Amino acid sequence: MDYKESLNLPKTDFPMKANLSQREPEMLARWDDMHIYARIREASAGRNPYILHDGPPYANGSIHLGTALNKIIKDILVKAKNMAGQDSIYVPGWDCHGLPIEHQVDKELGEKKAGMSQADKRRFCRVYADKYVGIQREQFKRLGVFGEWENPYLTMTYDYEAATVEEFGRLYLGGSVYKGKKPVYWCATCKTALAEAEVEYHDHTTPSIYVKFAFVSDIASRRPKLAGEKVSIVIWTTTPWTIPANLAIALHADFLYAAVKVKGDVFIIAKDLLDYCLDAFGFRQERYEILDEFPGAALEGLTCRHPLF
Incomplete structure (x- = not known):
């Protein structure tokens, strides 16, 4: 006797395997075709706004566990606020300046950088940052994060840089800017100043x-x-x-x-x-x-x- 035939098992149209590597991209593409984030914003019009203005990651490579966790937590918060009755807006951004990008560009250029002008190096940095903004944007969308992906803020756009100079001008005119001396950390290899967060100390035993x-x-x-x-x-x-x-x-x-x-x-x-x-x-x-x-x-x-x- 085939005992399998005697079992009253539930019948379902769900597949036995999730096949997430195939199903998730299909689901994300469907959400994209539906313009689901825009529709959520439309349905939330007139509600009390809740805006999460992103603290930007560096555009210096693919995302890692830290940046992924950061975005997932923010996405949970924004979606929870929306479900609580607010018009939740997530504005992603990227930091396109700084040592992490310069360091990666230096590695790519190698010996060629010695014969390049500062303007050429900066143009190369801009192209490099723009490349990884696009890569990271798709990787974050792959995580299912909703946001203003087509309208992010980038610290290298000219309007952003102009606004920075304008605000600095206001600080200067208001008397908040002065010239002084301060010791800074310096990278002899990269020939640039270092922030304290970019300095790593080696463990060392020294006499007191x-x-x-x-x-x-x-x-x-x-x-x-x-x-x-x-x-x-x-x-x-x-x-x-x-x-x-x-x-x-x-x-x-x-x-x-x-x-x-x-x-x-x-x-x-x-x-x-x-x-x-x-x-x-x-x-x-x-x-x-x-x-x-x-x-x-x-x-x-x-x-x-x-x-x-």
Whole structure:
């Protein structure tokens, strides 16, 4: 007996396999033919608007997991707002300037870039960015993300650049722009400035050091118990190379500090770190005396001598 024939199984027109690699493009093409995003906007006309103006990805390659997740979350939000009764508008955009695009263009040009003018390099960057705007747009649409795909904003369009210059002009005329000096990170290979987000630090083990700064001010005027003593305040740093540029010493106003006399010198150290510091200085076996205790605020405004100058 064929038991299969005796089973009362449900019958359905649905295929046994989803075949998503074939079905999804068909579904997306159908939505595109229906102009479904435009129809959603038409049906939502007159409602309270909700506009998500995209924080743009770089147009420097195909999308990756991070950019995909970013767009999917935004798409969920926009569609949820629409279903909640708002006219939800998603305006996608692309950042067409910056180091990521320059870096990719440099790799493509190779040795040819040495003989190119700055204008030619910028034209190549524009073509490169435009290429990946088109590629990423189709990839985002492939994810089912609805939006103003035919009317995005691009930071390289001339009207966008003109608006940027216009706004900068307003800042200048309003007195918000000034000329000054500021150290910036610099890429020797790309010959361009780097943002802090573009700088990666290699893990490195480096020694920390303790440095004493002798008081120039008369500390006895504040702390009479220290009259006649050679008093220094001790700092700790993991960046010894910055010592020449040190201009100030910071103490916590409310923390308790101790003036400790060891081998004829008086060191001002945080009271809670006294034992730790004596070990670090190699003074654990030495006799010491706490001459005074006070909050950090008691030393505010006093001057010390730089140990190197």
